[in-house]
Amino acid sequence: MTIASMSERNVTLPNHYILQIIEIVEHAGVSAEGWLRHLGIEPDKEEEESLVTMPWATFRRFLQDAGRFSKDKALGLMIGERLLINTHGTLGYAAMSSGTTRQIVDLLEQYMVLRTDLLTMDTAEEGDCLQVRFDDNGSLEDVQRPVTEAIVLAIRNILDFTTMGTCDIRSVTFPFDGDEKLAEAVFRCPVAYNQECAGFTLPLTSIDKPLKMANTVSYQEALKVCRQELDKLPTEHTWSARVRRLMLQNRRGFPSLEMTARRFHITPRTLHRRLIDESTSYREVLEGVRHQLAIRYLQTGRMTVQEISFALGYSDIANFRKAFKRWESVPPTEYNRHSRAD
Structure with a gap:
C-alpha cells in the first residue's frame, strides 16, 4: 500500500485567497508579474470566485516567496486579516445566515473542505467550553505557520462578523513559534504559541444564543449549494x-x-x-x-x-x-x- 505524501498532492484554493497573498507582496513594493510567471501561477483578477490548483511544491514556494518578499514573519496573520466573511462565497453566506455560533462551527467543520483541505476542524465539549481544534492533513513542512494562522484567523473573522463583534473566543493556541503580541492584537484574546495543537475555545454559555442575522430560509438555500459543491469535489475528496x-x-x-x-x-x-x-x-x-x-x-x-x-x-x-x-x-x-x- 502506498501512502501519499504532501509532495504528491495538488493544492486547490479559491482564486480570491491567492489574490490576497499577491496584494500583500505588491504592497511591499515587489512586482508580482515575473514572480508568478516563474512559478507558473496565473490568477484571474476578474474571476475571484474561481479555483486555482497547483502542485504542493509550487504552493509551498509561493508562500515561502511571499513571506520573504513581504519581509514579515507574520504572513499568516496578514493573510487571515484579509479573509473576511464575504471572501468565502456560499460558505460565508451560509455562516452569515446561521442561527447560532454552534451552527456556524458545525457548518465549517463539515464544509471547510470546500475552501481548503490543508486543515480540518474537529470539535469537542470540554468542561464549560467548546474546544475547536485544527489538524493538518499531512506535513505542511515550513509553511505550517502561515497556513494555520491564516485559516484560524479567517474563521475568527467569520465568528466576529456573525456575532456583530461580540465573539467570545477565550483563547487561541498554535503548535509553533510566533509573535504572541501581534497575534493577541488581531485575535483580541490571549494567544499562546508552542502548544500541543492549533485551536481556540468558546464558552458553552454563548454558542447557542440566537444570532441577530439568522435567516432559516437563506441558511437552508446556502446549505443546499454547499452540499452540491461537496458532491462535485474532485476524486481526492x-x-x-x-x-x-x-x-x-x-x-x-x-x-x-x-x-x-x-x-x-x-x-x-x-x-x-x-x-x-x-x-x-x-x-x-x-x-x-x-x-x-x-x-x-x-x-x-x-x-x-x-x-x-x-x-x-x-x-x-x-x-x-x-x-x-x-x-x-x-x-x-x-x-x-x-x-x-x-
Whole structure:
C-alpha cells in the first residue's frame, strides 16, 4: 500500500485567497508579474470566485516567496486579516445566515473542505467550553505557520462578523513559534504559541444564543449549494478520503463506522455503500490510516512499539506486530534500521 505524501498532492484554493497573498507582496513594493510567471501561477483578477490548483511544491514556494518578499514573519496573520466573511462565497453566506455560533462551527467543520483541505476542524465539549481544534492533513513542512494562522484567523473573522463583534473566543493556541503580541492584537484574546495543537475555545454559555442575522430560509438555500459543491469535489475528496481525514484528525480514538456516518449526516448503510462504490470499505480505510500513523510514530522515535500499538487502537501488541509485518514485511522494531538501509 502506498501512502501519499504532501509532495504528491495538488493544492486547490479559491482564486480570491491567492489574490490576497499577491496584494500583500505588491504592497511591499515587489512586482508580482515575473514572480508568478516563474512559478507558473496565473490568477484571474476578474474571476475571484474561481479555483486555482497547483502542485504542493509550487504552493509551498509561493508562500515561502511571499513571506520573504513581504519581509514579515507574520504572513499568516496578514493573510487571515484579509479573509473576511464575504471572501468565502456560499460558505460565508451560509455562516452569515446561521442561527447560532454552534451552527456556524458545525457548518465549517463539515464544509471547510470546500475552501481548503490543508486543515480540518474537529470539535469537542470540554468542561464549560467548546474546544475547536485544527489538524493538518499531512506535513505542511515550513509553511505550517502561515497556513494555520491564516485559516484560524479567517474563521475568527467569520465568528466576529456573525456575532456583530461580540465573539467570545477565550483563547487561541498554535503548535509553533510566533509573535504572541501581534497575534493577541488581531485575535483580541490571549494567544499562546508552542502548544500541543492549533485551536481556540468558546464558552458553552454563548454558542447557542440566537444570532441577530439568522435567516432559516437563506441558511437552508446556502446549505443546499454547499452540499452540491461537496458532491462535485474532485476524486481526492471522495468518501474514502473524507473518512480518512476524519480518522487522522481525531486524537481520541478512531470513530466507529456508525459515528463516522453520523458526522457526515448519513446512515451507516449509506456510508458503507458509498465506500463500496469506491472499491474500498471502512475497515480498509482504517487499515491505511493505522499504517500511515505507525510509520510516522516510528520515524519520530518518541514512542515505544507498545505505546504505538495502544495509540492505534490495538488491544494486543501481537496484533499490531502482525499487521505491521504485513504492511512493511519487517517487524516494527526493525523498521527504521531497514528503511535506512534502503
